[in-house]
Structure formats: C-alpha cells, structure tokens
Amino acid sequence: MKYLILLGVVFAVIWWIKLSRPATPADKTSTATDGPQNMVRCAHCGLHLPDNEAVLSRNTAYCSEAHRVLAES
Numbered sequence: 217m218k219y220l221i222l223l224g225v226v227f228a229v230i231w232w233i234k235l236s237r238p239a240t241p242a243d244k245t246s247t248a249t250d251g252p253q254n255m256v257r258c259a260h261c262g263l264h265l266p267d268n269e270a271v272l273s274r275n276t277a278y279c280s281e282a283h284r285v286l287a288e289s
C-alpha cells in the first residue's frame with residue numbers, strides 16, 4: 217500500500233511536469249522588436265536609412281554627420 221501511494225506521487229509529479237511544459241512559450245520568435253522600421257532619406261545624398269541611425273537636424277535627416285555639415289554649409 218505504501219508503494220502504491222509513492223507510485224501515485226511519482227506519476228502525479230510526471231503528469232504535472234508534462235502539463236507545465238507546453239505552457240512555456242519556448243519556440244516564440246522575437247519578431248516584436250524587429251518589425252517594420254521607419255526609413256528616412258538623407259537630404260544630401262538620398263540614401264535611405266532607418267530613422268534611429270539617421271542624423272537629425274532641423275527636421276531634416278542625414279545619413280552621417282559629414283553630410284549634415286555639407287548640406288548646411
């Protein structure tokens with residue numbers, strides 16, 4: 217009788233582990249962070265680049281600090 221209870225506990229633990237596993241989103245790919253990026257155009261050379269990489273000045277985007285200086289001089 218003691219072994220039957222022990223066996224029941226072991227099965228309960230295995231069953232509980234099996235149940236808890238699919239709940240964890242293991243194969244969820246991180247697509248939320250790399251969604252469509254807002255692209256801006258360099259006012260000097262016309263290069264398109266993501267707005268977080270652009271050099272912004274007076275509401276105008278540039279691909280680099282050098283092009284900002286060239287365009288504003």
Ligand SMILES: [Zn+2]
Binds near residue numbers: 258259260263278279
């Ligand atoms: Zn440029």
